Amino acid sequence: MNYGCSNGNCGLCQARLVSGEVSKISHHDFVFGVAEKSMGHILLCAYTAVGNVVIEAHESAVIPEQHITTRVKKLNPLAGDIVLLHLQTPRTQRLRFLAGQSVRLDLDGRACATHPIASCPCDDRNIQFHIRLKFDDEFSQRIESLKPANTVQIIGPLGDFTLNNRSHRSILLLAFDTGFAPVKSLIEHAMQLEHSENLYLYWIAEAEEGHYMHNLVRSWIDVFDNFSYTPLNAKDLNPCATPAGGMQTDAWRDVSQALLRQLDAEHDNLNDFDIYVAGPDTVVQFVRDSLVKHGFPREQFKSIST
Ligand code: FES
Structure with a gap:
């Protein structure tokens, strides 16, 4: 509304x-x-x-595009080169968005990038992001130099990586690396709405310390009866994965293939699920194509490239 x-x-x-x-x-x-x-x-x-x-x-079918000047509340390291950016909107102009959506972050008009929101729409003033800083990248350098109270323009919301509220199927969430961010938003919102369908989260991290919110996810197991969590490391799924230099396309594909084998072995019929995938483009495409090739209904699949 x-x-x-x-x-x-x-x-x-x-x-x-x-x-x-x-x-x-x-x-x-x-x-x-x-x-x-x-x-x-x-x-x-x-x-x-x-x-x-x-x-x-009044019910609005589409949330209108909003331009909001937010202030940096915190910028904290999470693990390795991943940081948590916490922005706060003015009290009188909160961001309307659906769990799983993204916004465009505009840093003084000098650098822009689209990032998924990692927080729940139930707190529409405090908007969080998990950002992997990249070497030699203008946007990353500007993010790193942000200080509390600096301003950041947000434009959005964008995207349709949102829960299908009409479905009563169990939900399989596959988060690769910082793909955990939009998945976290989906889970927190589902918990807030007391979603009764089963939620299975598989979080596949590239590096050893990549499950940067492991304790938070474990705490969800205690409060949410229908929630199950499987943390996995890329190199356990594919021993040839090379986290030190950043994983290459082939390595991600092998990891995804191994994950699909594991899912097949652990669940009777994947067609009984709605599947949500968040991760690098290669992974998203590979998982979607593999599932569809084996008869998985395309309309039960949603994805976001992170
Ligand atoms: S008066 Fe209720 S949302 Fe503005």
Whole structure:
């Protein structure tokens, strides 16, 4: 549903209470006209339901493109050359996005790149990214030099790596390296919505220390009954993988092939799943083509190249 500031100012979250009781949970500056008031209009960001309610609200099929000037809250190393960039939006202009989507990061108009959001849309002010810094890369150098309170423009949201809410199939999430970022967003959102389908996460890391949020993922096992986690190292799947120099296309392909064999052995029928893959382009294409070749329904496959 439509919303903007989450703060009682813009009026975009306006809805009509058709039946039931609501209670005000925060002050709002937005002022309703006399007609709206008499028709029972409320702001969804400022009221909560007391029991079952029926509301009439605008539903937007597509989230509009937003341009937001955010501030750097933190820039922390995660592992090796991967950093966590934490941006904060102004209180009155939060980012509307779906779990798994990306935004374009614009650093003073001098360097831009598109990155998947690693955080949950349930916290639409605090937007996080897992960024692998690359040698001799303008964008990476500018990211490295960011300091708290510096500004970063975000433009988006972009992409359709989002959960299919209409499906009741179990979900297989294959995250390769920093492909974990959009997958984390999907899982956190699914947990928040108390998703009842089974979620199986396989996180394939290129380097030894590549499961940079291993403890966080382990903690999800305790709170989410239907969640299972398998951390894997690329070189366990393919002993010829060469993490030191960065994995090459062939090595990733072999890793993906070995992973598909493992999935086949561990699950009765992969066609019973919705499969989400996030990782290097080569991996995404290889996994999709291999699955489709063996009869996997294309509409049950979603991917993002990271
Ligand atoms: S008033 Fe802006 S989102 Fe509710």
